Amino acid sequence: MLGEQIIKGMAVTARNFFESYVSKDRLTTVQYPEERLPQKGNTRQFPFLVYDGDDWEKGLRCVACQICEKECPPKCIYIVKSKDKKPDYKGQPQIYPLRFDIDISVCMSCSICVEVCPFESIKMNTEFELSTADRFGGLLFTKEQLAKPNSYYQKVHPNDAAESDAVIASEKAKAEAKAKAAAEAKAKAAAAAAATAATPVPPATTT
Amino acid sequence: MGNMFTALDQIFVNVLHWLVSFVPEPWHPFASALLCISFILMVFPAFFSIITIFERKGIGRIQNRYGPNRVGIPFTKIRLCGFGQFVPDGLKMLTKEDIVPRAADKLVHFLAPVVMLIPVLLAYAVLPFGRKMTMTDYDAGLLFFFAIGGAVELAVFMAGWSSRNKYSLLGAMRAIAQMISYEIPLILSAVTVVMVVGSLKLVDIIAAQNHYAYGIAQWNVFTPWGLLGFMLFFIASLAESNRTPFDLPEAESEIIAGYFTEYSGFKFALFFLGEYLGMFAISGLGITLFLGGWTSPVSFLTWIPSYIWFFTKLITIIFVFIWIRATLPRMRMDQLMNFAWKFMLPLALINILVAGIWHFMAVDWQRWIVCSFLVVFSYVILGRGLMRGQKLGKRNYRYAE
Numbered sequence: 001m002l003g004e005q006i007i008k009g010m011a012v013t014a015r016n017f018f019e020s021y022v023s024k025d026r027l028t029t030v031q032y033p034e035e036r037l038p039q040k041g042n043t044r045q046f047p048f049l050v051y052d053g054d055d056w057e058k059g060l061r062c063v064a065c066q067i068c069e070k071e072c073p074p075k076c077i078y079i080v081k082s083k084d085k086k087p088d089y090k091g092q093p094q095i096y097p098l099r100f101d102i103d104i105s106v107c108m109s110c111s112i113c114v115e116v117c118p119f120e121s122i123k124m125n126t127e128f129e130l131s132t133a134d135r136f137g138g139l140l141f142t143k144e145q146l147a148k149p150n151s152y153y154q155k156v157h158p159n160d161a162a163e164s165d166a167v168i169a170s171e172k173a174k175a176e177a178k179a180k181a182a183a184e185a186k187a188k189a190a191a192a193a194a195a196t197a198a199t200p201v202p203p204a205t206t207t
Numbered sequence: 208m209g210n211m212f213t214a215l216d217q218i219f220v221n222v223l224h225w226l227v228s229f230v231p232e233p234w235h236p237f238a239s240a241l242l243c244i245s246f247i248l249m250v251f252p253a254f255f256s257i258i259t260i261f262e263r264k265g266i267g268r269i270q271n272r273y274g275p276n277r278v279g280i281p282f283t284k285i286r287l288c289g290f291g292q293f294v295p296d297g298l299k300m301l302t303k304e305d306i307v308p309r310a311a312d313k314l315v316h317f318l319a320p321v322v323m324l325i326p327v328l329l330a331y332a333v334l335p336f337g338r339k340m341t342m343t344d345y346d347a348g349l350l351f352f353f354a355i356g357g358a359v360e361l362a363v364f365m366a367g368w369s370s371r372n373k374y375s376l377l378g379a380m381r382a383i384a385q386m387i388s389y390e391i392p393l394i395l396s397a398v399t400v401v402m403v404v405g406s407l408k409l410v411d412i413i414a415a416q417n418h419y420a421y422g423i424a425q426w427n428v429f430t431p432w433g434l435l436g437f438m439l440f441f442i443a444s445l446a447e448s449n450r451t452p453f454d455l456p457e458a459e460s461e462i463i464a465g466y467f468t469e470y471s472g473f474k475f476a477l478f479f480l481g482e483y484l485g486m487f488a489i490s491g492l493g494i495t496l497f498l499g500g501w502t503s504p505v506s507f508l509t510w511i512p513s514y515i516w517f518f519t520k521l522i523t524i525i526f527v528f529i530w531i532r533a534t535l536p537r538m539r540m541d542q543l544m545n546f547a548w549k550f551m552l553p554l555a556l557i558n559i560l561v562a563g564i565w566h567f568m569a570v571d572w573q574r575w576i577v578c579s580f581l582v583v584f585s586y587v588i589l590g591r592g593l594m595r596g597q598k599l600g601k602r603n604y605r606y607a608e
Contacts, residue, residue, distance in 0.1 A: 002550075002590025006535065013269045013534040020268045029273055 041159065044111055044124035046104045049146045050164075052089055056147040061121035063088065064097040068113035068122055076106035077113065089168070090175040102146060104130065105139040120164040126156045216512040219246075220339050243342040247331045254518075255483045256293035262529045264289065269533040300476035308371055308469050315369035320470070320477035323362035326355045327481050330488040335409055337501045337514035348409040349401065352492055353394055356447070359485060360386045363456065363466050366478070370469035378465020381540065382456035385446055388547040389453070393443035395555035396436040399562035400427055400496045409492075413500035422506045426499040431578035432562040435586070437497040439555050441527075444493055446547070448486035450528055452535040455543060490524040491517070550593045557585045 020026045030037055053059035069077045078101040085093040113122050125148070132138030154161040214221070223242055230238045260275065267274025278295055279286035307316055333348035335341040345351050360383055367379020401407055404415040416426050427433035446453035457465040467478045494500055498520055501513035538546070561581050568574035 001587060002594060009534045010530065013530060016271055017265065017269045017530075020271050026271045027273060028271065031273070 039126050039156075041157070043126045043156075044109055045128050046107050046109060046125055046130070046141075047102060047111075047113055047122050047146070048125040048148045049100060049143070050121055050123055050150055050153050051147050052150050054149075056144075056149070058086075059089075059149075060096060060143075060147060061089070061119050062097050062100060063094040063119055063121070064100075065118070067116050067118070071112050071116045073110060073112060074106045074108050076103045076108075077101070078103075090172055091179075092175070097143060100143040100146060102141045103139060104141055105135065120168055123153055123157070123160070123164075212510045212512070216338055216514075218512075219337070219514070240342075247328065247342070251331065251484055251487060252480060254487065255480060256297065257290075258483065258487075258525055259296065260290050260292050261526075262532075263292070265526065265529045266533045269530070297476070300479075301473055303472035303475075305472040305474060306469070310371040311469065312369035312371070315365050316469070317474075319362050319366035319369060320474045320481065322365060323359060323481040324477055324484070326358035326362075327484045327488060329355045330485075331491075333409055334488065334491045335413055335495060335500055336491075336517050337512065340501075340514060341410055344408065344410050347407045349397060349407045349412075349492075349496075352409075352488075353390075353397075356485075356489070357390065359481075362481075366470065367466035370466070372469050374462040374464075374468045375466050378456045378458075378462050378468070381462075382449065382466060384540075385449075385453060385455060385543060385547075388544060389443045389446035389551070392439050392547065392551035392555040393447060395552070396439035396443065396558060397492075397496055399432050399436045399558055402559065402562050403427070403432075403566055409495050409500075413495060413502065416499040417502045419506040424499050424502055424504050424506070426497065426502075426504070428497040428499075430565065431575065431582045432558055432565050433497055435554065435558050435561070435582045437493065439551055439558065440493050440497065441524075442551065444486075444489040445528065445531065446543075447489055448528075449482060450486065451532040452538045453543060454537055455540060458537055486528065487521060487525070490521055490528070493524065494520045545593065550589050554585060554589055557581065 016026070050061050051059035052061065064079055064081045066079050066081070069075075069079045078099065079097050080099040082096050082098045085095050088094045109124070111124050114124055130139070150161070150165070153164070223239065226242055227235050227238045264274035264276075274289065275292040276289035277286060278289055278291040280291065307313060330352050332342045333345055333351050341348075363382040363386070364379045367375040367377075367382070370376075400412060404412050406412060406415075416424065418425055423429075428437045445451075449456050455465075457467070462468070467475055470478060494517065501517040503509045503511060503516055561578050564581070565574055565578050568577065
């Protein structure tokens with residue numbers, strides 16, 4: 001009969017109307033500033049620099065090797081090397097970046113810088129609420145703005161952070177083992193030298 | 208107790224008389240008219256602004272969205288569930304640039320929104336909003352309403368013609384075709400009420416429905432001819448107020464808002480207002496004719512003030528309008544015309560016959576059977592006729608995939 005389908009359609013919309021007040025599942029809208037969806041594990045927005053410890057200037061992992069600057073496809077990274085050196089987490093003296101700027105208005109979030117970095121220093125951030133009234137200065141992030149603690153990295157990308165921590169730890173262990181071996185060899189050499197000083201035999205060449 | 212409810216029922220009438228008593232005797236009619244006009248100009252645009260929010264929120268809920276829920280009281284955290292939205296909406300409308308196309312007929316272009324609004328507001332003059340709350344109680348109130356309502360078509364065509372825009376003109380042509388086609392079933396379905404009641408006076412029409420049998424009101428809609436008449440009236444009023452599924456004159460997706468394509472700012476707001484006020488007026492007339500006007504549906508609720516009943520019914524009808532808008536897609540022009548001339552017009556004519564039979568048969572159960580049978584039979588047969596040759600279901604495209 002005429003009008004049957006109209007009644008059916010009206011019933012569907014009426015159900016939508018009333019159920020939207022009852023069941024939360026019907027309303028898929030997330031009311032953004034108050035409610036947020038959890039971010040996906042692989043979310044990436046713009047890079048940041050990881051530092052260890054509490055002092056961002058001292059703990060910055062970046063050694064200003066400039067690989068990321070060279071590899072960056074849109075050339076949004078600008079690095080100025082330091083003249084002096086300071087010890088890194090392994091205790092090795094390294095140069096450090098005097099300036100490290102990323103223009104996020106140019107950055108295309110490709111994460112190539114992260115892939116090429118040999119020092120686990122530059123990583124992708126998940127922060128996306130970066131709108132600003134100043135489209136030049138406000139979008140040019142300096143070293144201070146880019147530096148984030150390792151704990152932050154562990155929070156935003158737990159899996160990647162664990163991997164990177166493992167790499168750092170193994171590097172550190174290797175370095176320590178090397179230092180230990182070197183110290184032992186030194187001690188042995190010193191002992192040998194002491195022994196040769198005591199007994200006049202031709203000194204063993206230790207290389 | 209009864210006295211208090213009577214006082215509450217007549218509060219607006221008494222306030223009006225009290226206010227009028229301040230002016231000298233010869234000015235009484237003038238002051239009274241002025242106050243009534245200001246009442247209409249205050250209440251119905253306010254009602255319009257609230258209804259726009261209800262519509263947006265209601266359609267949102269029907270589409271499983273929230274709808275506007277942000278704007279509340281400025282500089283506070285109070286959001287009022289978004290019911291403050293009409294204030295920024297109105298401000299936006301008022302502060303937008305008023306653009307007049309260079310090729311437009313400037314005078315007619317300027318006059319069209321005004322011509323749209325004036326008849327719509329005039330139509331409220333004869334509507335009874337409550338007991339003794341009719342602004343002018345014409346003997347031919349119904350005729351006045353339809354005569355005034357016909358002037359809206361003029362405004363629509365003025366707007367479409369003067370804009371010098373093909374979309375506007377197309378929209379105006381569609382509007383004229385549609386409004387004239389649907390005015391006939393509209394008036395013919397109202398004629399049944401006039402036949403049975405025997406008066407064109409809207410107050411008399413309500414008085415004829417204002418009695419109760421077994422505690423239930425004797426509204427016209429509770430009779431076979433009244434039910435069919437109300438359905439026809441309702442569908443035709445949907446078309447008259449250019450609401451979905453009959454919103455061809457302002458089809459956004461094909462002719463870009465039709466006759467008001469070239470209107471912006473306050474003139475657009477006037478069109479918008481005129482359209483909604485027209486919708487309220489025609490719903491109010493439908494309530495008066497078929498739903499007993501300001502009377503209560505059951506006898507034990509008669510103590511509730513009459514104007515509250517009127518506005519409750521009005522809101523209900525408007526909600527059904529919104530519900531239909533959120534459900535049905537827009538019709539095609541040929542479907543629209545077929546529906547008006549092949550289905551609604553014959554049905555309205557048959558309904559006049561049914562009302563005549565109802566009037567002249569003895570007040571008995573037999574007339575219920577005869578009239579109900581006639582109504583259902585003609586509905587089914589005419590519906591079959593309209594659907595003949597129509598294949599409903601999934602559409603097969605010959606060339607496109």
